[in-house]
Amino acid sequence: METMTGTDFSEWLRGRSDEHLRALVTARPELVTPVPAHLDGLAARACSPSALGRALDRLDRFQLAVLETLALREGPSSRAALLSMIVRAAPGTAAEEETGAALDAALDTLVTRGLVYGPPDALLPAPGVPAALEPPAALGPPAAEVFRHHPPERLDVLLRDIDPAYDGGGQADAGRPARQRLAALLSDPATVARLLEEVSPQARAALDELVWGPPSGRLPSARREVDTATAQSPIEQLLARGLLGATGEESVALPREVALVLRGGRVHRDLSPGPPALDGPVRDQELADRTAAGQAFMFVRMVEELCELWSVDPPGVLRAGGLSVRDLRRAAQLLDLPEWAAGLVAEVAHAAGLVAAGEGEWLPTGGYDGWRIKATEDRWAVLAAAWAAMDRAPGLIGERDDRDRPLNALHPDLRRSGAAQTRARTLAVLEAAPPGLAPTPESVLARLAWEQPRRRSAPREPLVRFALREAEHIGVTGLGVPAAHGRAAARGDGRAAADLLAPLLPQAVDHVLLQADLTAVAPGPLTTDLGRRLALTADVESKGGATVYRFSEQSVRRALDAGHSAGDLLAMLERHSATPVPQPLAYLVTDVARRHGRIRVGVASSYVRCDDPALLDEVLADKRAHLLRLRRLAPTVLASKTSRAALVDTLRAMGYAPVAESLEGDVVVARADARRTEGPPAARAPANPGLGPEAAAGAVRAMRAGDSAHRSRRPPAETPEGQVPRSPSTATISALEEAIRQGSRVWIGYTDSQGHATSRILEPARMEGGYLTAYDETRATVHRFVLSRITGVAGYDSERSETPGERAAGVD
């Protein structure tokens, strides 16, 4: 492996087609942020430990196993050699052709991602991969590593004991050759078998414990001076033969070579080319869809109810942000939900931008008004999408943080960096589940662990469980089974989700059943208009698929207060009732109406009182008094809407001599009943920091361009013909667009920030927001150019046909 250098890899990379490079940077977008100047830069970055770490994290268990197998082999490997090892590691799980196909797919992925390179008959792991994989497949360190700190005398003793051909090395530099000799011996199956024959069964059992990992164990005073003659315990027998080596004062390890021999030519024990199957109860898919739709309907309504509650009675924003426990409890009570579910409703509403913090209170946003008037299925799609992309973990609400403080809903502390990604992956697993299957959380976790074995699963597990619980609550799954609309939502296809959901939702009804016990039952969601009117006239008693309303004196009075007459109400009820209006209900309405409004209450700021009605007649008749908006309540009393001071002043100006009377009674101005905040829209994490095809193509072009400059070591290009190109701005734009589309180079005139006219040779990548992003060949870097400062464009295509990428593409 020492022979393999970065140069080989970089040359291989250079020889890949543009299409391959685009696939590479699409799969590993971190390689082009920022875009490297040339392909050597790309190769170096691709082999850096951090980039490799991220790439390895994205591999599934099988891909990782293939890579580990390859990395453990000496030198280049052929596909056939790999296949034979993989097949041995996957006994009985699949037919050889199937495993072969899986291997090809895995290799394809690994090559595409630049983790494996070379021709099919001589595959190599990319530089840095073996180190990044360390320790691979739960193997211990190589013998050279295990015995590194053994003094030469010990090695000497060891080799004498186990190697009949050993004649004693030279004293001077015995260390290194002795270690190499030991490593070679331990890699030899015959030698290992011979050594195993010599030890006791207990020692063999101890070794078996370590074979499949963990490959090390604790042993007090591990560095013992033992040889085959003095060895007592089973462990000492192993130490004396180099089958175990002391790696520290109190630890021993199984050398990698020994483990590989003991594994019998396999690297992995039970390797499956496919992911573990999801398991769980199987239910009727149609029933699941219906149940999920019911839950979706409920969830939408919960969000609406919460927003309605908060628009008239907003809870305060805690000083540290978030919603207080008490306010959450109140919401939970109102919505008749457990607290975690109420917290989820609030969080999703927030993530969807329907509520935000404004003026120290949580208030619905203007966005809520727009959302509210949409169809239920569309509203759900909005919520489901917001939930899926949310980088927060509402499931943590009510739990305690490191400092033992409760985690509040809507609090910044609920952000979890992996939340959105874990949820997305969980949804992807659900999306792919067979119809009717309700996967158990354990099997989902097992699947995720297979898909990304290198990610630590400990912090992920609660997030997955939250995601599953929330999916059920939001109506993505029903009875645990992913619903059709839920699958569409999981794919991110909101339109399809809404279309699938729509027929499952209860149809709006325009009639109610009126009953003599003064209740009305709406056997489904009411049309908006009727729903609003009934809600005004009666109190809601029970909610769900249907709504039960109860008429009472107070509720009828409320409707009358809102300006309806008894006749209106009865006509409305008659129109929307399938049966005649029950007599007690009709009686109630007329009875309340009979008494309604007999006492009148008004608001006046001040009054004018005078024992002489004639004088008041005079005041009223005066034109100057119009501004005072006086109204005669009784012969001797006038009411006014102006303030007492203004009244007194005006009357004085009119020539009267009024005296101010003290009085109690302030005007109570009702608070505006529905408040809104603009608030900052809820921040949405980019669901996937992926690279669009345009960006990938641009990055590849830029690197190719840089590469050719880099390789030719050309000095920065001067203006080709010594003058700056000029063209009209529309022509500039269209020329640049054309260049982007074709991936060609252009020569531009550019006014730099100091106002100097310059010229550059660019490979334009993309144009957006008044900027051109392009690889600047003149300065060998990617740069953003202000479009308005580009004075002109001219074609510059001299070397295009000679780029190595094109050549490579021709060969492929």
Added chain:
Amino acid sequence: MSDGPLIVQSDKTLLLEVDHPRAGECRKAIAPFAELERAPEHVHTYRVTPLALWNARAAGHDAEQVVDALIGFSRYPVPHALLVDVAETMARYGRLRLEKHPVHGLVLTTSDRAVLEEVLRSKKIQPLVGDRLGADSVAVHPSERGNIKQTLLKLGWPAEDLAGYVDGEHHPIDLREDGWELRPYQKEAADAFWHGGSGVVVLPCGAGKTIVGAAAMAHARATTLILVTNTVSAHQWKQELLRRTSLTEDEIGEYTGTKKEIRPVTIATYQVMTTRRQGTYRHLELFDARDWGLVVYDEVHLLPAPIFRMTADLQARRRLGLTATLVREDGREGDVFSLIGPKRYDAPWKEMENQGYIAPAECVEVRVTLRDDERLAYAMAESDERYRFCSTTPAKIRVTEALVRRHEGEQVLVIGQYIDQLDELGEHLDAPVIKGETKVKERERLFQAFRDKEIQVLVVSKVANFSIDLPEAAVAIQVSGTFGSRQEEAQRLGRVLRPKADGGGALFYSVVSRDTVDQEFAAHRQRFLAEQGYAYHIIDADDVGQEDPAR
């Protein structure tokens, strides 16, 4: 979208559309685990309560059946949370069992050790249990069988009582079906009770609960203690038992204020049982006087608190509760469940009416208006006097007279709360008045005269609320009541629900003062009946003279 008759609400109520073709089927399926809460004309409301679910478990239904019934009949998707809740609630039942033990008498055992540990930690349970007999069982003092059941229910871990019942002293009792026979529902009710062991039967007034009691006694064939509300009722029970069963006069004892007989079948009043002298209940020994095989509680909704406590000690005996309205204004329905037993049978009033077992009744609310001077006085009255003031307005006397005139020739009961008002009515109507101070003998004479139609109009106070059997009463006029008591209203309607000889209907008038608390209380009182499907028709007092109010 299915078109089932049932709508499952998120607050655990079930709405059943009664005109739906599958409504009957659905009703049968949900009745075991949901309480009928309201039964007005179009949509009946059931409620799924923990109690009802445990009842269903006790009757051998499992969560899957419940979930299937809900999903199968539901028009809309059933809220997932509700299904989970049903399964969880039902799973709580039977984790703890009360069993007989050859050595320790009674033990509490568990199939889930954590639950036992949890309940044993409760301070309320500790005094009720004895030694720990092992990891999964603990001894229970036999006398605490009722208390521990009651307490466990409150803790949410109802115990399945497998300890069985004592047979009691054998005594032959047979139904004597000569010229009458047990109605189907009475038989079903008695059988349901017997198979369940203990429990409550809910039947409308006038549907023959006494006969259900008699049928239960015929099942038990053992000495029986019957607890009733008052002496008159005790006499009626005795007459009914003599008529319906093989029991003879000598076998039935009365244990009332005046007589203290203890016989194979003994009828005692709640009042006697709860009489205290020098702080002790003097008549408690009655419970131990014989080895009773059956204890019958009449009007179980009125069971006074001391009787509850005494009943806690009677858990080894079979107990039958009878009532028309399992609505307790004190909210102790849970105690009835744990001490007497779960509801074993229930029949909606309107269904009984449709089958002709109770008289069809029409309820009419008559509104009277206070005079202006009365309104002023009403406005100034102290709040605790207001109800009395407005419910005894002279206007009510006038309209009552008019109503009685309208129903001349029919048997009319006038029922009220306030003695002054009743006396005044008695004078105006020239009718006898039965009130608390009226001697039992005199009461029975008057009731008999009323039954024999020698008296047409009878004015009664709340002493006649319950258990008074007046088959020929066709019209009841209620002038005042115990504030907003729903069960009183139902019981008073019950006075006129006995099927009439001529097959005619009954009329129930409730006279109410408009725009007063009387009207508010009336609205509350009427709720139970309105929910049973009795639609109140409202008329104005001024109209009583002119048109036929029963139209």
